[in-house]
Amino acid sequence: GADELQRTMLPETLPRPTGVRLASRYLPAAQTARVGGDWYDAIPLPGSRVALVVGDVMGHSMTSAAIMGQLRTTAQTLAGLDLPPQEVLHHLDEQAQRLGTDRMATCLYAVYDPVSHRITIANAGHPPPVLLHLGGRAEVLKVPPGAPIGVGGVDFEAVELDAPAGGTLLLYTDGLVESRLRDVWTGIEQLREKLAATARLTGPDHPPPLEALCDEVLDMLGPGDRDDDIALLAARFDGIAPSDVAYWFLDPEETAPGQARRLARRALARWGLEELTDSVELLVSEVVTNAVRYASRPVTLRLL
Structure with a gap:
C-alpha cells in the first residue's frame, strides 16, 4: 500500500x-x-x-x-x-x-x-x-x-x-x-x-x-x-585521527606527480599499508598530473 x-x-x-x-x-x-x-x-x-x-x-x-x-x-x-x-x-x-x-x-x-x-x-x-x-x-x-x-x-x-x-x-x-x-x-x-x-x-x-x-x-x-x-x-x-591523515601542498610544477608518488609511498609505509603502494601511486600520479595541468597555485593532496 x-x-x-x-x-x-x-x-x-x-x-x-x-x-x-x-x-x-x-x-x-x-x-x-x-x-x-x-x-x-x-x-x-x-x-x-x-x-x-x-x-x-x-x-x-x-x-x-x-x-x-x-x-x-x-x-x-x-x-x-x-x-x-x-x-x-x-x-x-x-x-x-x-x-x-x-x-x-x-x-x-x-x-x-x-x-x-x-x-x-x-x-x-x-x-x-x-x-x-x-x-x-x-x-x-x-x-x-x-x-x-x-x-x-x-x-x-x-x-x-x-x-x-x-x-x-x-x-x-x-x-x-x-x-x-x-x-x-x-x-x-x-x-x-x-x-x-x-x-x-x-x-x-x-x-x-x-x-x-x-x-x-x-x-x-x-x-x-x-x-x-x-x-x-x-x-x-567518531572522527578520523590526525595520525590517519596525510596532507601535502605541491607547487604546480612538472616534478609534482613524482613528488606526490614518493610522499604517498612513505605515508602508506607509515600506516603499514605497503600492499596498496602500486595502486595508490597510480591514482595519486593521475590526480596530481591533472590538477597541476590546470592549477596556478599550490595543489592540496590529502590521503586518509
Whole structure:
C-alpha cells in the first residue's frame, strides 16, 4: 500500500563511511493509508565527508510522494557535485518551483567532515537538529531557519559548527515533535530532554548505542502523537585521527606527480599499508598530473 510505496523511495541501507556511524527510522502516520512526503538520506562525499539530509514535502498524497522522490534524487545529484549546503538548497528550491509552487517542502542539508570535526548545516524551514554531546548534554543547534523550498527568491545560509567526537546528531521531521496535542517547540524541548535522559543511563564516557537511541526517541511518542509520518536520521561522530591523515601542498610544477608518488609511498609505509603502494601511486600520479595541468597555485593532496 501507501506505506510500502513510501519505503521504496527511502534508502534500503545506509552507507558506512569512515569516521561516522549512521542509523535511521521511518514511521508512517497512525491510522492512515495516505502516503507521506518525508525522506532522509546519507551520501558519501570526497575526503571521507558525508552529506546528511532530511526533508518533508507538505501534504499526504501520491503527488507529495512523487515530489519527495524527485527532490531526494536531485539532492543526491547535487551532493555528487559537492556543492555547499546552501547552494544545494537553492537548487532544490528552483526545482520545486518548476514542479509547481503549491507543494512546498522543508529540508535540512548538512555535511560532516570527520577530519576537521566540523559540520556545515543549511536549513530550509525545517526543525533544527539536536546534538547529544559525549558528556550527556543535549542541545538544540542554532541554525538559521530559512524559508521552505518552493517559496522562491530566498537566500539560504549555512553555519559551520563543531562536531565533537562521540557526539550524536539527530535529524528528524516535524512528525516527531509536533502533533495536535503539542506545538513544535514543546516537542523539540521534550526531544532534547529525552536524549539527555537516555545518555544519563549509559554514563558520561559512553554514548548510548545508536540503534537503541533511535528506539528510545520513538518511544517518547504517545498514542495521540502520530498524526504525521516520521523520518529520523542519527549520526554518531567518531572522527578520523590526525595520525590517519596525510596532507601535502605541491607547487604546480612538472616534478609534482613524482613528488606526490614518493610522499604517498612513505605515508602508506607509515600506516603499514605497503600492499596498496602500486595502486595508490597510480591514482595519486593521475590526480596530481591533472590538477597541476590546470592549477596556478599550490595543489592540496590529502590521503586518509
